[in-house]
Structure formats: C-alpha cells, structure tokens
Amino acid sequence: MKLTQNAMFNNGNKLGSFFYQYLATISGCLSIICCGMHFGWPSPSLPELLDPNSTIPMTSEEGSWLAAMPCIGAPIGDIIAAYMADKIGRKYSMLITSPMYVASWLLVAFSPSVFVFALARIIAGAADGIAFTAFPMYLGEISDSKIRGILGSSIQVSMTTGMLLVNIIGLYLNISLTAIIALVFPVLHFITFWFMPESPYYLLMTKNTDAARRSLQIFNGTDDVDQKLKTVDQAVKEDLENTSSIWNLFTTKSNRKALLICFCLRSIQQFIGAYAITFYAKMIFDEAGENISASTATMIFFSVQLFVAIIASFLSDSLGRRPLLIISIIGSGIALAVEGLYFYFEGKIDMSGYSFVPLLALISYVIIYNVGVGCVPIILLGELFPPNVKAFALCLCDIWFDIVVTFMSKFFQLMKDNFGMHVPFFAFALFCGIGLVFIVLCVPETKGKTLEEIQLILKGKSKKNHDIELEVNT
Template identity: 55%
Template sequence: MTVVTGSTQKIQQGNAIFQYLAALTGTLNIITSGMHYGWPSPSLPKLLSNTSSIPTTDDQGSWMAVMPLLGALLGSPIVGATVDIVGRKRTILISSAPFVAAWMMIAFAQSVTVIYVARFIAGVADGLIFTSLPMYVGEISEAKVRGLLGSSVSVMWIFGLLLVNVIGSYLSITMSAIVCGILPLITMITFPFMPESPYGLLMHSKPEEAKKSLQKLRGLQDVDNELNRISLAVKEQTEASGKFWDLFTNKVNRKAVFIMMVLRGAQQLSGTTAVTFYTQSIFIEAGDHISSELASIIYYSVQLTLACFCSSIVDKAGRRPLLIVSITGSAVFLCMEGVYFYIKSCTSIDVEPFSIVPVVGLIGFVIIFSLGMQTIPILMLGELFSSNVKAFALCLADIYFAIIATAVSKFFQIMKDSFGMYTPFFAFSCSCAIGLVLIVLFVPETKGQTLEDIQTILKGDQVLTKNEIRENEDSC
C-alpha cells in the first residue's frame, strides 16, 4: 500500500484480502436485488399466458415490474436518515430480512396483490442496500482498488439478473423464488464477520475501533498515517453537522449532486432498466428463431462478462474515457434497434431474413453499455460526497434513480403498446446523445484519487500527483 501524506511518501506492504471479502459478502444482497429486478423477464410471460394460475393483464404486469422502484422511494429515505446512526454494516445486514420475506411471498402468492406487496417490500430492501453498500465499499477501499471494488456493486447486480433469468426460465415461479431466497440468508451468516467502515466509526468518535478496522482491512499494524488523514477529513467534514439541504446550499455538494444526476440520468434514460424488465418480451416480439429464454441468458451473460472487464480496467483506463465510449456506442445500437422495429411495423419490407438484427443490436448495446455506463455511475456514488452528507446524497441518488427508472419503464410499456416498439428505442438513443454532451462537459476524472483528493477536485483546487510530489521533494 502506498500512503501519501503532505509532502512525504511511505511505502508499506499489506494485504487487501478483507477489502475483497467485505465487498464480496456485502454484494450478495446486491445479487438478490438484481434477481428481484430481473424477475419480470422470465416470470411475466408465464403470468401473462392463458395457462397462468394468477391471471394477469399487461398493465398489471407493468406495475409488477416497476413496484421495486416504488418501494425504494420508501427504503431510501429511511436509510438516509438512519445509516449514520445505525452504521453501514448493520444497515446492510438489516436489508437481508425484507429480501427473504419478499421471495417467500412471491413463492406462495395466490393473487396479483400479494405479488405487488412482495415486490414493494423488495424495493424497500433495495433502497436500504443501494444507499448503504456503495458508501461502505467506497470507505473501506484503498484508492488503487476502489474502482474495482466499487464497480463490483454493478457486476453483482448484473449477475443477479443473469441468475434469475436462468433459474426463472427453467423452474416454476414458486421454486425459483424459494431458490432465490437462499442468498440473503447467506449474507446474514457471513457478513457479520466483516469490519465496519473506519469512516463510520470515526463519525461515532470510536478511534480505537476505527484503527482495528483499518488494520484488518489493510492487513497492516501500522495504519497511523492513514488513520490520521481520515480522522482529519472526517473532523473537517462533520464539524458542521450535515443536513439534507447542505446538498444544495454548499457549492461543492451541489456540484457533486449535479454530476450524480447527470450520470444516473444518462444511465437510466438509455432505457437499461426497461430493457431489463422486458428482455424476453423484446426478443419474443423480435421474432428471431432463437428462443427468448436462451437469447435473454446470452444477453445477460455478455453483460456480466463485460461488466467484469470494465471493473478490471477502470482503475487503469479511468472513469471518463470509459463513460464516453460507452454512451456513444449505446446511442448507435439503440438507434439500430429502433430502425429495425420501425421497418418491421411501419413498412412492407420483409425483415424475416434480418430477424437476427434485434438480438445483435441488444447484445451490442449491452456490450458497449457495460464498458462504462453500467458500472461507473454507481461506483462514483461512493466517491463524490463528503462524510457529513454522504448518507443524504446516496438517499437522494436512490430516490432519483427510482423515479426516473419508473418513468422510463412505464414510458417503454406505454410507447410500445401505443405506437410500436421502435418509439422508445429512438427516444433512448437521443437521450444517450444528450448524456454524452453532459458527461464530456461536467464529469471529472477520479481515477487514483483518495476520497479527500476528490473533494479538493470538486472545490476546483489542484491535486498533486505522486510524481509531482516527488519532483517537489527533489527540488527541495
């Protein structure tokens, strides 16, 4: 581990195994969240079929799909108000209980109403985990691995999408829900052994516990330099007790909120959540000879592979280049989807020889989208905000996500039913083009920077690189 303090540099060798273990066990509930979001893809076609034991209309199915987003509107404010009191680690553990309850309700549901309630409860848990976990992972990670571990949140969420599409395609709704309920139980067993965030402990004036946590996370006994740096940063950031309105009255916080809204807005206005909810339905309408179940599994497998690749290179390639390449390619492939469906529904041209195009277009979209836009916006949520407003900021981010993803998902369903499948795809492509301009203009590079350095960047001050520090030392 390299520690830079002031004008000195000290090299120490440690072991980051607990950083990886904490991220891994914490993200098991992110997998569960992904499974809840991906559940409509294999399950809605079964519920909408004539043989369904729970008769369901298209409109009811669309509300089932977006219900977790509505639940997150309740879960996020709860955790935003309590996570600094309860603690990051304990909040992550608490989210396991409603996830288990939601799966059991789905497994034994006899009506649409029960499924509504279950999916709403899952959304509450989603609000808990997506507000607390990015915060936790960002605070326990060293700068050199924070990109990898922070983007693992999105990777595990995608793994959950793939897993539920595999399970849900080949098992009944009841059996798939029971199997999915196992993961949050594993979180309850494994995550209690992980250390709490040293930032959170220092906020509660527990320096000795923070030191032990840091020693465990870094695999070092001598962590005094880093502990002092974190202590000073936490003290400075929490001297004025953070309030929700500080996100808008403080210039630095306001800038961070704007960047968050640009990133999450561009991500969701690409239609990624709507595509997640309706993947199999899109492939069914595409009419390709490949089965919709297999096409969906291929789609999410590619998405998972590329998200893993992005996680492995984000600390080397940087956030901005990956975001720019990703959103540009997404606009192109979404436009390709729109053109295919327009020709199919609005012209007399026979598209049967080209029925592979929508599958290629969606897989092309997921490849390029996963290179940056899928993982980096969530990664940067744990980087942009100071300790005293981080809980409020991630709460706001999750509420913002829930509102915009709900609107986009309903927009997708209404537009495809009213005007045809091509309409939402053209709209999503235009949104990506607008997002590209905003990212180029306003999103900073945070690669290799400590959380304290990122606050300095947002203030508009210069941050010296390690090479510049060395040069200054040599000149002295």
C-alpha cells in the same frame, strides 16, 4: 463476538493488503444479488402467473404493476437508510436487508393472492433501497484508491448475476421452489457480513478512534495506519464542521456539483434505454422477426451483460472513469441508432437479408453500455460525497433513479405503441449525444484519487494548496 472478530482478522496483514476489502465486497454483494433476483423475477414468473391455468388469477395490468412494485418500495428503504447509515452504521444498515429479503421470498413462496405478491415485492424494494444507499457508501469508505473502481463495479456485476440466476432457476422450477432456493443468498449475506468491520469513516464520525484504527488495519493488511488514520480523521472533522443535514447538499457548492453529476449520470443510464430495453427485450426480438425463444433471448441478454460487467470492473481502475464513460456512450448511441434505423425501414423495404441486425445491434449495445455507463455512475456514488451528507445524497440519488426507471419504461411502451418501435430507439440515441456533452464538460476523473483528493477537486482546490492551508491553520 468482538473476540471472534479479532481472532478472524488478526492475521490480515499476512494475506495481502487488499484481501479483506475484497472479502467484505463479496459478502456485501450477496445482498445486491438478492436485489437482482427480485428485479429479474418477473421475467420467468409472470408468464406462469398470467397463464389461464394459474392457481392465482392475474390480469396483464396487475402483472405490470407487480413488476414495478420494487421501484415503489425502494424510496421507503432509501429514506430509512439515510437515517440509519449515520445512526447505527453502514454495516448494520446492510445487515437489516437480509431478514427483509428472507420475508419477501417466504411471502412469494407461499403467496395465496396477488396482494401478497405485491406486499412481498414492496418489502424487497425497501430492502433494495437500503442496500443501494448503504453499500456504495460502505464500499467507497473501505476501499483503497487503487482498487475502488473494481470494488464499486462489483455492484453492477452482482445485480446482473442476480437477474441471470433467477431466470435460470425460474426456467426449470416453479415460483415457490425458485423463491425457496433464493432464500440461501440473504441468509449467507447475514452470516458472512456480520463478521465484516464497520467503515472507518463512520467510526471516526462517532469518535470511536480505536475501532477506526482497527478497521483500517484490517482493511489495509498492516498495523502501520497512523498516517492514513490522521488523514481520514482530518477529512471527517472538516466535513462534520458542517451540520449533517440534507440542506448541506444544496448549500455547499461542492455537494451541489456532486449531486448534479450523480443525478445526471443515473438519468443518462435510463434515458439511453438500459432497463426499458431489459424489460422489453423479448418483445423487441419478436417484433424484429427473430425466431428466439423468450428463455434463449433472456439467457443471451443477461449472460452477455454479466460477462461484460466483469470485464469492465477491471477497466475502471486502469483506463479511468471518464474514458470508459465517453467510449461507452458513443458506442451505445451508434448501436441504438442502428437498431432504430432497422425498425424504421422494416415494412418500407425488404429487410429479410438483414434480419440479424436487431440482435447484433442489441447485443452490441449491451456490451458497450456495460463497459462504462452501466457501472461507472455506481462507482461515483461512493466517491463524490463527503461523510456528513453521503447518506442523504445516496438516498436522493436512489429515489430519483427509481422514478426515472419507472418513467422510461412507460415512455418506451407509449412510443412503441403509438409511433412505432423505431421512435424510442432514436430517442435513446439522441439522449446519448446529450449525455456525451455532459460527461465531457462536467464529470471529473476520480481514478487513483483518495476520497479526500476527490473532495478537493470538487471544491476547485489542489492538494498542495490544501496542505499549505492546514499547516497555516495549525
């Protein structure tokens, strides 16, 4: 297999310096598409299962738990990935997700009961946890600083693509046929990602210098990687001077700062209503009095998300992370406040002339959210942590994300049912204001910075002073 891989990559420098970085990203994103398909699966499937004529009787409560099962299974995968990413590597951790997704789709396709559906969803959730721990890590370590933003943004694009695909397929086919078609993606992921090189950072962590050199040559499209190899090797050695332990996340100031930034940004994503609105989009349209079918509303919602996520992936490397976050959260706050105002005045005054407002505000929110807040936090996951704690950090961040998603979905339902639809939207808008303050005060700009330079920023050092220190020590 080594010979096959060498033959495949030995012409890399003829195809452009970033060619194989893009190729590895596309291959790895097939796993994220699988995650998006499982996440979006309840939208077209639950109505079929909850139908009185369903061959598998299911209550509404069972359906709601079934939708949440991936978030319950994800922490299992997060913990597994935190161990495996440093033991067998980022690449092979990602490959493990493929048979897990295959198994989960087979269970869905031939499920005889609610229990089997739940088991399938938990397995898929565990695979999601592995993918969202290992893949941002892998992308951050293989990508050049000039294109790390667009490669990192591909995760959000792929997630949205998966949700849109499963809704399109599920609209025309039954649950079993949808699951069988979905099997194509994990199989393609396994076949293509098998040939991708391992992260050079991981290879240097395991003292495999020759393989790390080869990995850098492939990903950079040149044989001249001596200086880059030396830089990465020095950074890895510095990081590994500290024992690779979860406690290093809390005992080292720069790691604590990175963890705080990622925890808060992932929380902000959900506190301003991202997935809660996704879950209840059709209900929002119904309550607003719009005559939009569930399938039409879903297609509009996810199609707009996908289009904007693709555009945003190109902006993060040109405009920078901080400007996109600031613009995005301000615009989201305005759109959410407008949505809340409409529902507040509905029933109090005649709003028939403004029936277009809820749809317009929600689509505006989808657009502006995905420009920055939707994609930038995922990019930062792969940028802010040093190699010795990255696996633990991404594990904790993803577990926290699953908890917040579950909490905010319930929050939306409780506020809507007990106080009215306007209350959760006003709350989301308020969180946008809080999030804006945090972003302005705490989030660093990482555009165009190498991973080593980002660590210096978190430590409060300049690159010049750091280089002087190295010269003195050597």
